Amino acid sequence: KRTDQLVLCSKHGGLDVFRAKFCTGLLFSLGIAGTFAIFTIGLSLMVYGVDGFQGAFQLEYTGSSQPITVGQAVVIAYSMVAFTGVFMGALVMMLSECLHNSVGALAISLGMIVLPMMVNVPEEYRVLGQLWSYLPGESVAVWSMFNPQTVSVGEVVLTAWQAVPILYMVLIGVFWHLTKIKFIGYQVGGR
Numbered sequence: 001k002r003t004d005q006l007v008l009c010s011k012h013g014g015l016d017v018f019r020a021k022f023c024t025g026l027l028f029s030l031g032i033a034g035t036f037a038i039f040t041i042g043l044s045l046m047v048y049g050v051d052g053f054q055g056a057f058q059l060e061y062t063g064s065s066q067p068i069t070v071g072q073a074v075v076i077a078y079s080m081v082a083f084t085g086v087f088m089g090a091l092v093m094m095l096s097e098c099l100h101n102s103v104g105a106l107a108i109s110l111g112m113i114v115l116p117m118m119v120n121v122p123e124e125y126r127v128l129g130q131l132w133s134y135l136p137g138e139s140v141a142v143w144s145m146f147n148p149q150t151v152s153v154g155e156v157v158l159t160a161w162q163a164v165p166i167l168y169m170v171l172i173g174v175f176w177h178l179t180k181i182k183f184i185g186y187q188v189g190g191r
Contacts, residue, residue, distance in 0.1 A: 018183045022093060022176060029089025030082060037078040057146075064146040066159065073146070076161050080145055084136045087168040088113075094175040097182045113137040130160075139164050 053071035058064050061073070068076070088109055095105035116138035121129040126149070133144040144160060151163045158166070 014184045018180050025089050025093045026086055029085045033082040033085030065148040080140050083165040083168050084140055090172045090175040094179045097179045134164050
């Protein structure tokens, strides 16, 4: 909206403005995901109650090999939604800063959410299929979240619901640095 000249002439410099904008975007994304989680969990509790939260998740979802309860699975699922929301917020901020076009940023991020719903990677391609299941549109699905395939990082073996948040945090750090470089290096052209 042609306010970049005003925003970038802060007495504290571009780095403080960048930090404030990026952290505000991440907190906004987390707030939206939290509001969504509170609303849907509250609605489910009002309709169904809390009976069954101590039941074995394997009885509800037979594709899971993890010895957790239904209540623990719900907490894991909504934590994944929160991580995915913050990841998508950081991605959109990075894309909009790099592209200087909000439509392009939203198109790419929407594609990352919708494309996994329409395209399926066969199980024969194990590594590609596992990476595909880490995309935001697929990582919040129960069959991806509780997939029995594991990832080994040195001596540590992680399931998908453990590996995806770590991967997203690393990528958020990468997005932070790329966005910071583009934001601080941006020069306002003559208008």
